Amino acid sequence: xRLLRRATPRRAEQLAALLLANLDQLTxxxxxxxxxxxxxxxLRVRRLPxxxxx
Numbered sequence: 001x002r003l004l005r006r007a008t009p010r011r012a013e014q015l016a017a018l019l020l021a022n023l024d025q026l027t028x029x030x031x032x033x034x035x036x037x038x039x040x041x042x043l044r045v046r047r048l049p050x051x052x053x054x
Contacts, residue, residue, distance in 0.1 A: 033048040
């Protein structure tokens with residue numbers, strides 16, 4: 001799992017709570033290999049490998 005932060009300031013405790021609140025929904029995708037983006041308003045899941053554009 002890789003955590004990328006935006007310019008929105010959040011404390012580590014807030015980030016941990018956000019990830020833990022959504023982890024049950026994301027476990028299967030993460031185990032299968034996916035990029036997951038968690039924002040304040042949605043979750044986006046992209047399975048790997050990501051095919052080349054074209």
